[in-house]
Amino acid sequence: MSWDNRIKIVNNLSKIDVNILGQGSALYVRVTREESIKQGLSIPNQRNRGLEVAANRGWKWVKVYVEPKHVSAELWIDKRTALAELINDLKTGKIKRVFARHQDRFWRSSEVRDKLLQILRTHEIEFWDFDSLKDYRTASGKFALKVQADACEYEKDITSERIREMKRGKAMSGRPAGGPPPYGYTCQARVKREFMQKEGFNEEEAYRKACEVIPNKKEWFINLSEAEVLLLIISTYLSKHPSLVVSSQCLPKFRPEIQKRISHIFQNSKVPMGSHRIAEMLNIQDYRNINGHPWNGSKVLSIINNPTAFGYVTYDEVSYEKKQPANLPRRNSKFFRAIHEPIIHPELWQEVQAVKNRNTANLRTKSRTGRTYPLSKLIFCGKCHSSMRAMSQGLKRPFAYYVCKKRSYYGADIKNNPRACDFPRINARYAEESIWKNLLSLAQFPSDALASLEKIKAQRRKQRPLLKEAYEQIKKEQMVLRGLVQKYYSRFETSRDSAEEDLAWQKLIELKTWQNELNDKEQELKxxxxxxxxxxxxxxxxxxxxxxxxxxxxxxxxxxxxxxLNEKYRFRVVAHERYLIEPRIEIDLLQRKRALELPELTRKIADETHLIKLSKRIDIQPADRKPIKAWIQEEQGKHVCVCGCGHFIQIGPQHRTKGIPRYKFGHHTFPLMQKMRRYNEKGLYTISQISKMLGIGHSTIRRCLGRLFLEPTMTVFRNKIKLFTEEQIKIMKLAWLGGKLKKDKPEIFEN
Structure with a gap:
């Protein structure tokens, strides 16, 4: 282009110092979703035109800031990453001017305008658009900018009102207000895109084919493949046969084989199901969502909460009355009967919501033991200083404790794992009871607070001469630096040799960086x-x-x-040993109003020098706690296995904290074990049992099934356990021995 050789584009100001004396330029580019389709407002056009303007005005260095996605000008830097980067670069002093196509690229509200102009005014930055320099310092310049900004804001507000009226009018007439069709429906634009992607048609041919399939451009039509999945979801969720759920208009569109398949899947599924189990069922049946990915619970729940398939369109009347954009979910908005054909009976919407509310009320919101952990996120490990998490274990979870997070994640093997922590677990009941009893003792001794206060005073008196000396030294260094900067700047201006000019430029960069560091230290010391x-x-x-x-x-x-206490006094608990903890509080001597008025740097220093820290070490071990050996001797021989074998439970040291088990080791009767014993009584055995009988590895038996060994008699349970009769076991033994007597491997192992 015409400006290619007249301007240099910079991507990183730290590597290429555009202007150590503040001569750089910044181009800001932003589009909204509506503007991105307009050719004159696209990002490439704004960028190219901005660089051309910069080259014509003689600006040598420009950095371009482009918002990565469509964003509104009403938002501040927390939602606009490019603007945040631009403001950070302005504060470094390397940029002299900012410019954009129009001021509405920066703001469309008075709040954002005032914030940005205050930053420009503080750092003395020029503000340009593609036409001219904008004055924001004088009264007339401020007034002109304010009028233009108010005009932009008025244009934005009146456009929003028209769009709201249009969407509400379409919703009241039962028509979609825009956007892609929901799951279960399709439209002309979607069919056109599918023809282009799958069939390879060009745009004109794909549009002609789509018009033949769907003549009306702005209406939704049922997508049978997606409607099949949607029907399965709702029928399974309501535990009703699909024929009772599907609407009368949609039923004739399903072919008989599709109806049979849906009925077969429904009858073989265990109903009722929640959203997560429905997602598992759909994935097992090889159904995929609209993006081609496996289903998950949130996707299923979004379909359950969408009233479109029930023949409704919605609009947020509450936000409309308040003159605000719609923000309520569809299920809570006002319903209007739609003109598109429903897939599900409209009368079933209330029933679906009732089932969802009932399932939500039955969700477990509390811990299984009903226990709360008041020291959660407040107790810290005394060895690695990380927080400790609450856990419980044992029969009905009677033993609760706090364990270091690093030990929970990485284990206690500190020799082989540098991230591990071997700090012992803290008994939760002992710690909580001890802190509750001794909490007031933290405030019973004001002499400790006064002693801490005197210590702070002495430290401040000792540090003050050192601070003055450091402050004077920084002043001297700043004077020397000013002379060096002036010296190398003069050399850079008068030099005719490019090598000498580059050397002076690099030296100026180093000196300016050093000067900025000294200025920060001077401000802090001052x-x-x-x-x-x-x-x-x-x-x-x-x-x-x-x-x-x-x-x-x-x-x-x-x-x-x-x-x-944590909010007001920064309450913390530090665990030093297994039975030694230390609760701590901090008293801030600064008044709240004064602390808020302090600048950020001063507030940080004040927090460090005006905090009185109080703590007390507490031994949480109970006085009546018996030694472990005495407790084992006392409990030994008292507890009998409840399986009916008559054997006594062998008591160990871990049982005092975890609880004494009800069963002896290996005697616990799991439901699956009970079922397998019944099959064993009938003469049916699993692969693991056969492996022990014959001395053959169970993986070897699985590889030989169907080739050397016979197939199982039956497969049971969800995990598909294979069962064999005693006759099959004898045949397997003869087949295996026959292969070994021939002194060669069976045919399955020849590969």
């Missing part, structure tokens, strides 16, 4: 030296301790109390 110590801190400490006691006496729920 704020630290300007801080004054508060008056009468002892009264503040006593007042905060009284508030702490009142809060402990007011809230009786332990978990809620610990959360409140």
């Amino acid at each position: 704020q630290e030296l300007s801080k004054k110590w508060m008056r009468q801190p002892e009264k503040i400490i006593n007042y905060q301790l009284e508030k702490f006691k009142a809060l402990v006496g007011k809230i009786k729920n332990r978990r809620l109390l610990y959360q409140a």
Whole structure:
């Protein structure tokens, strides 16, 4: 293009320092979803036109900031990544001007406009569009920008109102308001796309074929392959036969073989089912969703919550009355009868929602043991300083404990795994009871707080001369740096040799980076030296301790109390040993209003120097706890296996915390084991049992099935366990011995 040789495009300002003295330019490009289809507003057109304008104006360096996706100008930098990057680069001082096609690329609301102009004003940045420089400092310039921004905002608002009216009108008439058709339906645009992708037709031929299939462009028609899956989902969810669920208009469209297949799958499935089990059933039957991926519970639930298949269209009337964009889900919006054919009986919508609400109410929302862990996320490992998670185990989960997360994830083998942690588990009941009894003792000794206060005062008095000395040293270094920057800048301006010019340029980059670091250190030291110590801190400490006691006496729920203490006093618990823990609180001597008014850097320093930390180490081991050997001797011979064998349970050290088991090892009667014993009584045996009888590996038996050995008599259970009779076992033994007597391997192993 005409500007290729007149301008340089920069992608990374840190590698190529565009302008150490602030001469760079920044081009911002953004489109919305509606604008992206317009040729004149597309991203390539905005970029090329912007670079051409920059070249014509003599700007040598430009960095282009493009939003990666369609985004509205009403949003701030948390939703606009390119704008966030642009603002960060502005703060470095490397960019002198920003420009875009029009100011509405930056903002379409007064709130975003005020924030961005404040940043430009602070860093003295020029603001351009493709036509001219925009004045935002004088009264007339501010007024002009405000009027233009208000006009953009008015245009956006009036367009939104028209779109809302259009969508509501279409919904009231039963027509779709736009967007792709939901699952179970298709449209002309989708059929055209399928012809182009699968058949390889060009756009014109695909459009002609799609018009023959679906003449009306803006209507939805039933997709039989998807309607089959949708019918299976709803019938299985309601535990009703598909013939009672499908609508009368849709039923004739299914061929008899499809109706038989749907009925067969429904009768073989275990009903009722939830969304996750329905997804498993569909995947087993090799059904896939609209994107060709396996089904999951969330996709099935989205179909259950969509009233389109029941013959309805929806619109959010609540948001419409408030003059806001629609934000309610379809199932909670107002329903209108649609003109498209329903797949499911419309009368079944309320029944589907009733089943969903009943299933949701039956979901387990509490722990299986009914136990709560008040110290969860508040207790930390004393060895690796990571948080400890709550766990429970044993019969009906009687033993609860807190274990280090690193030990839970990586184990306790610290020799072979550097991430592991061997810190012991903390008994949850002992820790929680001990902290609850000793919580008020943290506030019973204000002398500890005063001693901590005196320690902070002494530390500040000791550090102040050192801070002054460091501040003076930074001032001297800054004076030397200013002279060096001026020296190398003059050399860069007057140099005629390119090598000498590059050397001076690199030196300027290094000096400027060093100068920025010194400025940051100077600001930090200046704020630290300007801080004054508060008056009468002892009264503040006593007042905060009284508030702490009142809060402990007011809230009786332990978990809620610990959360409140964490918010106000940063309550923490550190575990040092198995039976030694240390609860901690911190008292902030700064008033809340003053802390909020402090700048970010000052607030950080203030938090470190105005916090009084109180803690107390607590031994959580009960005094009446017996030694482990005495407890084992006392419990030995008291507990009998409940299977009826008459044997005593062998008591071990782990049973005091985990609970004493009901069965002896190997005597537990699982339901599957009971069923397998019944099959054994009938003379049927599994591959694992045959492997032990014949001394053959069970994997070898599986490989030989159907070739050297006979097929199983029957297959049972969901995991498809193969069963063999005693006669089959004898034949298998003879076949195996026959192969061994010939001193060669059977035919199956010749490969």
